[in-house]
Amino acid sequence: MATAKKDPKKSPTGTKTGTSAAKAEGAAKKTSEPDDAAARVAVEGFADSIRLGTESSAMFAKAGGLAVVCLAVSAALGASEGDGFKRWSYGYIAAFGVALAITAGSLFWVCLQHLVNAKWSVVVRRIGELFAANMPLLAILALPVVVPVVLGNGVVYEWADKTKVASEEILKHKSGYLNPGFFLVRMLFYFGFWSILARYYLNSSRRQDETGGSEIAPTMTRVSGPAMIAFGLTITFCSIDLFMAVEPRWFSTMFGVYFFASCVLGVHVTLILTLMWLQRRGRLATTITTEHYHDLGKMLFAFVIFWAYIGFSQFMLIWYANLPEETAWFKQRFFGGWGAVSWTLVFGHFVIPFFGLLSRHIKRSKALLAFWCFWMLAMIYIDMYWLVLPAINVEPDVRAMDLLALLGLLSALVAGAAREAGKKNLIPTKDPRLEQSLAFENI
Amino acid sequence: MSDSHEPQASESGPAPLHGLLAEYTTTGDILRASKKVRDAGFSRWDTFTPFPVHGIDRAMGIRMTILPWIVLGAGLTGLGTAILLQWWTNAYDYPWLISGKPLWSIPANVPIMFELTVLIGGVTAFIAMLVLNNLPMPAHPLDQVKRFARATDDRFFLLIEAADPKFDADATRALLDSTRPHAIESILEDRKTSDKLPTGIIYALVIATVASAVPFALAAKARYTKSRSTRIHLIQDMDAQPKYKAQRENPVFADGRSTRVPDPETVAVGELHEDDHFYRGTQNGAFARTFPPTFRVDETAMLRGEQRFGIYCTPCHGFGAEGNGMVAKRAEELAQGTWTPPSNLTDQRIRDMPVGEIFNTITHGIRNMPAYGPQIPTSDRWAIILYLRALERSHAAKIADLAPAERTGL
Numbered sequence: 001m002a003t004a005k006k007d008p009k010k011s012p013t014g015t016k017t018g019t020s021a022a023k024a025e026g027a028a029k030k031t032s033e034p035d036d037a038a039a040r041v042a043v044e045g046f047a048d049s050i051r052l053g054t055e056s057s058a059m060f061a062k063a064g065g066l067a068v069v070c071l072a073v074s075a076a077l078g079a080s081e082g083d084g085f086k087r088w089s090y091g092y093i094a095a096f097g098v099a100l101a102i103t104a105g106s107l108f109w110v111c112l113q114h115l116v117n118a119k120w121s122v123v124v125r126r127i128g129e130l131f132a133a134n135m136p137l138l139a140i141l142a143l144p145v146v147v148p149v150v151l152g153n154g155v156v157y158e159w160a161d162k163t164k165v166a167s168e169e170i171l172k173h174k175s176g177y178l179n180p181g182f183f184l185v186r187m188l189f190y191f192g193f194w195s196i197l198a199r200y201y202l203n204s205s206r207r208q209d210e211t212g213g214s215e216i217a218p219t220m221t222r223v224s225g226p227a228m229i230a231f232g233l234t235i236t237f238c239s240i241d242l243f244m245a246v247e248p249r250w251f252s253t254m255f256g257v258y259f260f261a262s263c264v265l266g267v268h269v270t271l272i273l274t275l276m277w278l279q280r281r282g283r284l285a286t287t288i289t290t291e292h293y294h295d296l297g298k299m300l301f302a303f304v305i306f307w308a309y310i311g312f313s314q315f316m317l318i319w320y321a322n323l324p325e326e327t328a329w330f331k332q333r334f335f336g337g338w339g340a341v342s343w344t345l346v347f348g349h350f351v352i353p354f355f356g357l358l359s360r361h362i363k364r365s366k367a368l369l370a371f372w373c374f375w376m377l378a379m380i381y382i383d384m385y386w387l388v389l390p391a392i393n394v395e396p397d398v399r400a401m402d403l404l405a406l407l408g409l410l411s412a413l414v415a416g417a418a419r420e421a422g423k424k425n426l427i428p429t430k431d432p433r434l435e436q437s438l439a440f441e442n443i
Numbered sequence: 444m445s446d447s448h449e450p451q452a453s454e455s456g457p458a459p460l461h462g463l464l465a466e467y468t469t470t471g472d473i474l475r476a477s478k479k480v481r482d483a484g485f486s487r488w489d490t491f492t493p494f495p496v497h498g499i500d501r502a503m504g505i506r507m508t509i510l511p512w513i514v515l516g517a518g519l520t521g522l523g524t525a526i527l528l529q530w531w532t533n534a535y536d537y538p539w540l541i542s543g544k545p546l547w548s549i550p551a552n553v554p555i556m557f558e559l560t561v562l563i564g565g566v567t568a569f570i571a572m573l574v575l576n577n578l579p580m581p582a583h584p585l586d587q588v589k590r591f592a593r594a595t596d597d598r599f600f601l602l603i604e605a606a607d608p609k610f611d612a613d614a615t616r617a618l619l620d621s622t623r624p625h626a627i628e629s630i631l632e633d634r635k636t637s638d639k640l641p642t643g644i645i646y647a648l649v650i651a652t653v654a655s656a657v658p659f660a661l662a663a664k665a666r667y668t669k670s671r672s673t674r675i676h677l678i679q680d681m682d683a684q685p686k687y688k689a690q691r692e693n694p695v696f697a698d699g700r701s702t703r704v705p706d707p708e709t710v711a712v713g714e715l716h717e718d719d720h721f722y723r724g725t726q727n728g729a730f731a732r733t734f735p736p737t738f739r740v741d742e743t744a745m746l747r748g749e750q751r752f753g754i755y756c757t758p759c760h761g762f763g764a765e766g767n768g769m770v771a772k773r774a775e776e777l778a779q780g781t782w783t784p785p786s787n788l789t790d791q792r793i794r795d796m797p798v799g800e801i802f803n804t805i806t807h808g809i810r811n812m813p814a815y816g817p818q819i820p821t822s823d824r825w826a827i828i829l830y831l832r833a834l835e836r837s838h839a840a841k842i843a844d845l846a847p848a849e850r851t852g853l
Contacts, residue, residue: 322542443497
């Protein structure tokens with residue numbers, strides 16, 4: 001643990017550059033300087049403050065409050081539409097896509113680190129575990145989507161409506177899969193499985209903090225293999241069920257991977273911004289270095305390209321085959337007002353961030369990296385909006401209730417993670433690879 | 444050989460000093476020493492370690508490499524090349540319509556754009572990396588130093604070259620001494636090995652370069668000359684089979700044809716099409732005005748006709764038989780002047796046409812329309828005509844034709 005002992009006199013890094021990060025993650029909070037005595041106490045030889053301490057509950061109250069207010073106002077605006085929450089549901093599903101991308105992405109990311117026995121990421125991993133543990137919360141937040149389907153209300157998912165299904169051959173043909181009962185079973189399975197897996201990883205990791213058991217890390221690695229396969233299948237079908245099923249006449253076997261790209265982007269954006277916020281609050285000040293940001297930035301960059309690769313592959317196959325039942329979906333999105341959104345995605349989600357994140361200097365600059373994280377977060381939302389909303393709106397039409405739903409759901413994730421963080425460690429202090437992670441350097 | 448001869452000539456005096464080599468046993472030592480040498484302002488010096496040592500680039504004050512910019516430039520060159528290549532070949536030099544797509548469109552070109560960006564970027568990264576590192580380097584004075592062999596094992600070395608403007612044999616040795624090395628050794632210039640590429644390798648490279656042009660030269664020659672010999676057939680597959688193909692010469696028959704016609708005055712079993720009405724649509728030499736009695740006019744025939752009409756006729760004539768199918772629309776859009784528009788089958792002219800004549804047209808084709816006789820079985824042709832008659836009828840439908848219940852639905 002020689003390298004783990006940091007020089008306590010070293011001033012915390014990154015208090016200057018992470019301004020923008022703190023604003024979003026902290027939801028415009030202004031707290032006193034992080035001289036919280038409990039948090040400052042050196043834990044197990046760490047000079048760094050590695051616990052959120054009392055700030056956890058303050059953060060939970062603030063973010064949680066914001067979430068409740070935003071979601072309530074959003075729902076009220078939705079009700080005032082007088083269309084049985086039809087328009088509101090679409091906006092909510094798009095926002096839910098972003099929340100699911102971040103949470104499921106975190107779970108995937110944690111599994112991935114164990115699967116490849118990653119050493120650099122050990123100091124970051126607990127943050128991923130905390131966000132993955134939001135899964136039960138997300139299951140509750142999925143209720144506005146799932147309950148109407150189970151009740152046979154087809155305002156959003158037409159296939160939930162029995163009379164509509166009976167009147168259309170395509171829906172009838174797909175009703176073996178797309179029916180309320182099976183949908184409910186699947187949702188229970190997805191969120192149940194993910195919740196258990198996320199809880200398993202967080203609890204194992206914390207047990208390791210306490211006991212330092214040498215058998216815990218290899219066990220987590222063994223679990224990660226099968227878990228990864230199961231994750232690949234569940235995220236594919238879940239994205240199909242929640243987002244592709246909004247337009248049940250269309251289909252694409254690539255849709256799951258496309259959503260998965262958003263998941264991986266979502267988790268890296270979340271990790272980077274959360275770490276910047278924590279460092280601004282004086283936590284993990286010397287534990288997390290530019291090297292860790294650099295690596296997270298590299299992954300973000302890689303998956304900007306991955307998203308474009310998958311998105312384009314999906315488009316090109318449909319464009320080339322030119323079958324009416326497939327092209328209709330793109331036609332709706334490429335002409336009129338949605339055409340502008342499509343071009344925004346091509347440039348904003350790929351071309352611009354590609355060149356923006358290309359340079360090593362940018363990935364090693366906190367301010368610039370934070371800027372691109374916010375940029376990509378916005379793009380993930382526009383992507384989800386572009387996937388879901390054309391089903392109801394012929395022209396793009398952004399309402400306050402859509403944005404409030406997004407803000408509410410993201411705040412709920414922050415609140416959930418803050419509550420889960422509690423007064424416990426923000427890094428796995430007894431992970432056998434911790435030393436390597438602390439000393440990690442890119443060449 | 445002159446290369447190796449020259450050093451031998453000057454071997455009389457002692458070899459000049461190449462530099463000073465310091466040996467260290469830990470990464471911490473080499474890092475500290477590097478910082479000292481860096482701060483002393485040396486420029487021609489280097490370190491050698493058995494594995495990448497974190498922070499050594501900072502300790503040595505190495506500037507950021509320009510390799511990323513070279514690779515970026517190469518990647519963009521690849522991108523541009525791909526765009527130009529595809530535009531030139533597909534849209535300009537040899538326009539070729541593929542599955543109805545525009546001659547030049549970005550989606551079809553993206554895979555090649557991606558591939559060439561990666562290919563040229565990657566190959567350039569590899570070559571530029573070698574060049575920037577002064578590689579390949581056939582010989583270096585350190586090759587002759589015995590202790591230096593441990594640079595690939597467990598020791599760390601620092602070499603300051605005598606060619607450095609700040610180099611001073613005594614002062615530099617004192618500086619290195621102050622870094623507490625395990626050992627210091629003076630390295631002399633190597634007079635045994637040439638630092639030039641071996642001539643054998645140079646010849647091999649020249650020969651390989653020339654040889655690589657041979658296939659292109661042969662291809663170019665083949666383009667502009669004629670030959671009577673058959674093409675080289677590496678993979679035989681099923682190209683050469685012991686049988687006579689249609690249109691080929693056949694020595695077995697007197698007329699030399701492979702394609703045989705039936706003997707005159709003979710009819711194959713099941714091919715005797717005596718019923719003129721059914722098979723040719725004629726009655727007593729005139730086109731029949733009624734459906735043949737052997738063709739059952741019922742709902743099954745009507746549905747069959749609708750399906751066959753949809754398959755064979757709608758591409759040109761359209762679903763309403765008005766001559767506005769997709770092919771017709773597209774042909775009109777292209778406006779090439781060689782297109783005869785398909786008939787509107789709901790015209791009075793076609794309505795008045797005897798069914799036998801329509802049957803004849805389907806069977807043998809007319810104007811642009813090819814003969815469908817070989818494709819559509821006889822009874823299906825009659826079914827199509829039956830469905831067409833229904834279509835024509837529907838075009839002239841009056842409100843009174845509908846049942847009262849149906850009228851309210853309009």
